Amino acid sequence: MKNPDVVVIGGGPAGSTVSTLIAQKGYKVRLFEREHFPRFHIGESLIPETYWVLERLGMLEKMKKSHFVHKHSVQFVNSAGKTSAPFYFWDNKPHECSQTWQVVRSEFDLMMLNNAREHGVDAQEGVRVREVLFDGDKAYGVKIQLEDGTLEEVHAQVVIDASGQSNLLANKLGLRTWDPVLNKGAIWTYWKGAYRDEGKNAGATMVLQTGNKKGWFWYIPLHDDRISVGVVGPFDYLFKGRESHEQTYEEEVEACPGVKERLANATRDTGYFATKDYSYRCKQAAGNGWVLVGDAFGFLDPLYSSGVLLALKSGQLAADAVVEGLQKGDVSEAQLGSWGPDFNKGVDRMRRLVCEYYEGFSFGQFIKTYPHLRNTMTDLLIGDLFTERVDEVWEPMETLYPEGKVPPAPW
Numbered sequence: 001m002k003n004p005d006v007v008v009i010g011g012g013p014a015g016s017t018v019s020t021l022i023a024q025k026g027y028k029v030r031l032f033e034r035e036h037f038p039r040f041h042i043g044e045s046l047i048p049e050t051y052w053v054l055e056r057l058g059m060l061e062k063m064k065k066s067h068f069v070h071k072h073s074v075q076f077v078n079s080a081g082k083t084s085a086p087f088y089f090w091d092n093k094p095h096e097c098s099q100t101w102q103v104v105r106s107e108f109d110l111m112m113l114n115n116a117r118e119h120g121v122d123a124q125e126g127v128r129v130r131e132v133l134f135d136g137d138k139a140y141g142v143k144i145q146l147e148d149g150t151l152e153e154v155h156a157q158v159v160i161d162a163s164g165q166s167n168l169l170a171n172k173l174g175l176r177t178w179d180p181v182l183n184k185g186a187i188w189t190y191w192k193g194a195y196r197d198e199g200k201n202a203g204a205t206m207v208l209q210t211g212n213k214k215g216w217f218w219y220i221p222l223h224d225d226r227i228s229v230g231v232v233g234p235f236d237y238l239f240k241g242r243e244s245h246e247q248t249y250e251e252e253v254e255a256c257p258g259v260k261e262r263l264a265n266a267t268r269d270t271g272y273f274a275t276k277d278y279s280y281r282c283k284q285a286a287g288n289g290w291v292l293v294g295d296a297f298g299f300l301d302p303l304y305s306s307g308v309l310l311a312l313k314s315g316q317l318a319a320d321a322v323v324e325g326l327q328k329g330d331v332s333e334a335q336l337g338s339w340g341p342d343f344n345k346g347v348d349r350m351r352r353l354v355c356e357y358y359e360g361f362s363f364g365q366f367i368k369t370y371p372h373l374r375n376t377m378t379d380l381l382i383g384d385l386f387t388e389r390v391d392e393v394w395e396p397m398e399t400l401y402p403e404g405k406v407p408p409a410p411w
């Protein structure tokens with residue numbers, strides 16, 4: 001297949017999703033991934049609403065047979081080490097779709113990419129997309145570079161950018177707006193022999209506030225006795241004027257009783273990883289002949305583990321818009337980006353919850369004061385973001401946190 005109907009840039013969760021769903025409808029799709037899989041990636045904790053996209057992708061049986069840890073709940077631990085009651089996802093949904101997974105991304109992303117291949121996607125690894133080709137404002141293909149350095153042009157009716165934080169198209173077109181509030185950084189490593197809860201909470205994600213309340217730790221149990229533990233905080237605080245990532249991490253662990261006690265008998269299994277963790281959104285989801293999905297469209301602070309869900313969901317919505325456009329012979333911005341406004345509304349709901357946490361919001365206190373809103377709050381946490389029904393939580397939240405009014409998103 002030289003010139004397909006659709007070209008997808010990047011083979012992460014967003015690229016695999018969008019390409020699989022378009023190929024399922026009989027269109028020819030070529031996907032180019034610059035790395036060779038399996039490759040390392042951060043972003044290990046899924047949330048339950050991924051279930052519906054995984055189902056459409058034909059991934060559910062593979063997930064159920066996998067050795068990924070089952071996740072049924074999330075727990076919050078305050079800066080003094082006090083742990084909240086777990087938020088069980090099945091309080092709201094039947095068990096099957098309320099249970100989700102903690103995944104090792106190198107393995108999960110490979111499963112997703114191979115699944116795309118099984119659905120007919122021509123996915124090539126070790127191929128870097130150098131640029132998107134435009135005729136005026138209309139994208140008509142990409143220039144790829146093979147590993148021997150050869151350059152080739154591939155033409156298509158639609159180009160989908162799923163290049164993650166490389167933001168290939170957004171950089172070229174100047175589409176990214178940075179979130180002035182969520183300008184964070186992260187440092188993480190992996191442990192063996194660290195504390196694991198028992199029973200249904202053995203696979204819970206824990207969010208532990210740091211000792212000085214400036215940030216939080218993620219604590220994510222993976223298979224093979226590994227736990228992923230990372231600290232997120234203001235970028236300047238974590239990276240400016242500090243000695244080394246290792247020392248910063250150790251200082252933060254030392255000052256966070258909840259993490260310190262859980263790591264007391266653990267051995268570090270890898271070196272340290274660090275990344276800039278700035279949230280952003282692109283001004284538009286699509287243009288004539290092109291679409292952005294996943295992190296290539298927007299990135300939100302990982303507090304509630306929403307990144308892979310948003311990659312899958314945007315991939316699904318974009319695929320439906322592209323298929324409809326190809327059927328109608330309409331690959332205009334209006335057609336390809338029709339899903340963008342509602343998607344943005346959903347992400348902004350999650351953003352608001354993220355910002356409220358940084359302003360001091362406590363789930364425990366909220367639920368105690370408004371017990372009838374527990375289910376709605378859990379809906380938000382599982383990623384059920386794309387419905388106005390969940391907006392009933394905001395007014396009560398303002399009564400509890402009047403000073404914590406969330407700065408409006410700049411988009």
Ligand code: FAD
Pocket residue numbers: 009010011012013014015032033034035041042043044045046047127128129130162163164165166168186275276277293294295296302305306307308309311
């Ligand atoms: P990616 O997964 O980044 O995939 C993009 C792919 O494109 C890559 O494989 C890359 O090699 C390829 N590519 C890039 N440029 C080119 C090119 N020019 N040509 C060809 N290929 C190219 N999310 C969660 O759901 N749960 C979490 O617990 C979580 N924790 C996180 C913690 C941190 C610190 C961070 C930073 C993020 C976290 N996330 C989490 C977010 C999650 O990692 C991302 O949202 C998710 O990986 C986005 O998927 P994607 O497919 O859009 O991009």
